[in-house]
Amino acid sequence: MPTPPRRLGARRRRPAVLAMATALIAAGGLGGAALYNSSGQRIAVLALARDVPMGQVLSPDDLTVAHIAGDPALHPLDAQDLSRTVGLRATTDLKRGSLLVKADVTSDPATQPGQQIVGIAAKHSQLPATRLQPGLQILVVNTSDGKADGPTTRTPDTMTAVVAMVGRPDTDGSTVIDVAVGPADGPRLAQWVASGKFQVILAPRTAGGS
Incomplete structure (x- = not known):
């Protein structure tokens, strides 16, 4: 009795099917990677x-x-x-x-037109404990003796200013504060700062500008 021929066609189709499945899986993986890279850009x-x-x-x-x-x-x-x-x-x-x-x-300027900026190098003992911030109104007090005659106590000179910028503390503990004052007050405040005899205090919240 003759032996039936082998089904070569069926065996040949199996590798082709496997190759196609592998290609589809790879394509799906690449698609997923592309989607991930797109969403996680x-x-x-x-x-x-x-x-x-x-x-x-x-x-x-x-x-x-x-x-x-x-x-x-x-x-x-x-x-x-x-x-x-x-x-x-x-x-x-x-x-x-x-x-x-x-x-x-x-980009708005920190000062108003006509104001002058004066840098104040102050020790921590010359500043209030409240941290100064730009826009805050302060009073600078001249603490020099003034050489007043007699025992009469003279009211110290004060000047209203607005904090324009606060620098970082130096290694010696001092801090440079830029303050904005009127055009007539800049030179006078610079003299107070040069003498080192001044105190910075917070202005009352109800006080108006200078």
Whole structure:
């Protein structure tokens, strides 16, 4: 009795089916990877490299570039805005590691037209314990003796000013504060600062501008 021929066609189809299945699985994996890369795309944005107090002008050392996953809920400034952001003032206290958004900075000047800026290098004992911030109204008191005749106590000279910027404390504990005063008061305040005999106090909240 003759032996029936082998079904070569069936065996040949099996490797083809396996190859097609493998190709489909690989294609599915590549598609998934592409979808993951698309949804997890990282963008370059601006972040804070160190703490920046409110009112301080941003320098290149204050900023860094961070790469984060794109999220429509986040609106940080793009890394390409770095050169335009340097020189702007902080509108609030900025913390190291946080992302920088448009509302965090402003180009508005810290002083009014006609005002003069005087730098006050003050020791911690010459400043109130309350941390000074830009926009806060203060009184600078001249504490020199004045060489008044007799035992009569003379009312010390005072000057109203507005804090424009607060620098970082130096190694000796002193802090430089830029204050805005009227055009007639700048030279007089500079003399008080040069003598080192002055005290900074907080102005009453109800006090008007000078």
